[in-house]
Amino acid sequence: MSRDICVHTWPCSYYLEPEKRWVSGKLSLTSLSLKFATDKTGTVLASFPLSSIIEIKKEASHFIFSSITILEKDHIKHWFSSLQPSRNAVFNIIEHFWRELLLSQPGATVQASSTPLTKGKELTGLMACSQKRLEDTAKVLHHQGEQFDNIIQGLDKIESDLDVADRLLTELESPSWWPFSSKLWKTPPETKPTEGASVSSSEAFGKEGIVIKIPAVISQKTESHVKPGKLIILVSGLEVHDSNSMLIHRFERDDVDDIKVHTPYEISIRQRFIGKPDISFRLISAKMPEVIPILEVQFSKKIEFLEDALMLRSTGPSSPAEKGYLTWHAASGLVDCVMRQEPSSSGSQGGQTQLQMSEQFISEEEAQELRQILKKLKSLALDTETELERQDEALDVIASSVDRAALTIDKHNRRMKKLT
Numbered sequence: 001m002s003r004d005i006c007v008h009t010w011p012c013s014y015y016l017e018p019e020k021r022w023v024s025g026k027l028s029l030t031s032l033s034l035k036f037a038t039d040k041t042g043t044v045l046a047s048f049p050l051s052s053i054i055e056i057k058k059e060a061s062h063f064i065f066s067s068i069t070i071l072e073k074d075h076i077k078h079w080f081s082s083l084q085p086s087r088n089a090v091f092n093i094i095e096h097f098w099r100e101l102l103l104s105q106p107g108a109t110v111q112a113s114s115t116p117l118t119k120g121k122e123l124t125g126l127m128a129c130s131q132k133r134l135e136d137t138a139k140v141l142h143h144q145g146e147q148f149d150n151i152i153q154g155l156d157k158i159e160s161d162l163d164v165a166d167r168l169l170t171e172l173e174s175p176s177w178w179p180f181s182s183k184l185w186k187t188p189p190e191t192k193p194t195e196g197a198s199v200s201s202s203e204a205f206g207k208e209g210i211v212i213k214i215p216a217v218i219s220q221k222t223e224s225h226v227k228p229g230k231l232i233i234l235v236s237g238l239e240v241h242d243s244n245s246m247l248i249h250r251f252e253r254d255d256v257d258d259i260k261v262h263t264p265y266e267i268s269i270r271q272r273f274i275g276k277p278d279i280s281f282r283l284i285s286a287k288m289p290e291v292i293p294i295l296e297v298q299f300s301k302k303i304e305f306l307e308d309a310l311m312l313r314s315t316g317p318s319s320p321a322e323k324g325y326l327t328w329h330a331a332s333g334l335v336d337c338v339m340r341q342e343p344s345s346s347g348s349q350g351g352q353t354q355l356q357m358s359e360q361f362i363s364e365e366e367a368q369e370l371r372q373i374l375k376k377l378k379s380l381a382l383d384t385e386t387e388l389e390r391q392d393e394a395l396d397v398i399a400s401s402v403d404r405a406a407l408t409i410d411k412h413n414r415r416m417k418k419l420t
Helices: 087-104 108-114 119-173 192-208 288-298 307-312 320-344 347-360 364-419
Strands: 006-016 021-030 033-038 044-049 053-061 065-072 077-081 210-219 226-234 237-242 247-252 258-263 266-271 279-284 303-305
Touching: 006 044, 006 087, 021 087, 053 087, 065 087, 087 210, 087 226, 119 210, 119 288, 119 364, 210 288, 226 288, 247 279, 266 288
Parallel strands: 258 303
Antiparallel strands: 006 021, 006 077, 021 033, 033 044, 053 065, 065 077, 210 226, 210 279, 226 237, 237 247, 258 266, 266 279
């Protein structure tokens, strides 16, 4: 997936300095650049990378029209006015992507213009991203497994309570003068405090477990009301904060009704209500591609990819363990292939061929780094597969326990009706 994807487009006017006039058109923002094209002919009048920007300001042209000015490194100043839906909305989004690019790639853009990335560095970056996503998936699976364990503990407690109810119902069904009823008064030892302690500790872990935190530009009601903030993904839900880290809204995991992915950098989250307005947030972030795979795992039945975001849909295996294992297998095969090809040449021509192969693919240091990442990926994939198998067994236990509890409750209800 190319990083230079269109994030947003706004109708506006651009000041054409040589002709001293304003030209109407559209301002397009990608993850790496800004571009202005006219409405009539589609001519591109301004196009420059975000890394070349020195300053972004809100100014007024002729002290009347509100504008945004962008200053480049060559002291070229661009004026944009008549911005829709509002100047503040456009300014906040452009400034967010500009700052995130500078923070995430200090000095990287200068190197990219002079020396292109080697195949080894590209592959290393790809493997590092795969490792990060698999680690995030493992966190979510770990929390899900703890929830299953808590459900099993709760079902065990229900079965224990049903046994007590059975004893009490038996006592009610037999008269007090019955000579064999005294043995029914013996009660099993209580185990409530230990169970309560384990549940409380797991609940504390679920409430505070942060999976990832990213800066974002937030709009709640209309696109013109936009402000900077943060999106926090928890194992138990989602939180939206403002720029001062104050909580705006918290979505519990079950409260989220749908998540729409509009572009790789823009999503909307909604919680429906009956009889009152829905709560909906629209978020744009330069780091959103890191969050969307996590949301896809946590809210697989509630997330929807719109047309511009279909490229994010994974077409590979559905299991996270299978994805990690196949990534490890393919990449390790490529490394082994390259390492076998490098020493195979001999003579002067062989030396030149070996040098070309090394420059074209990966160096010895890059291969060693790749092997370390691939070992971690393999370990994560195997652990994830083991956890999934354990959770499948836990689901079988839960299903059988629920069936037994339902039958026992129905039986007790019939006995109680006979007593009344």
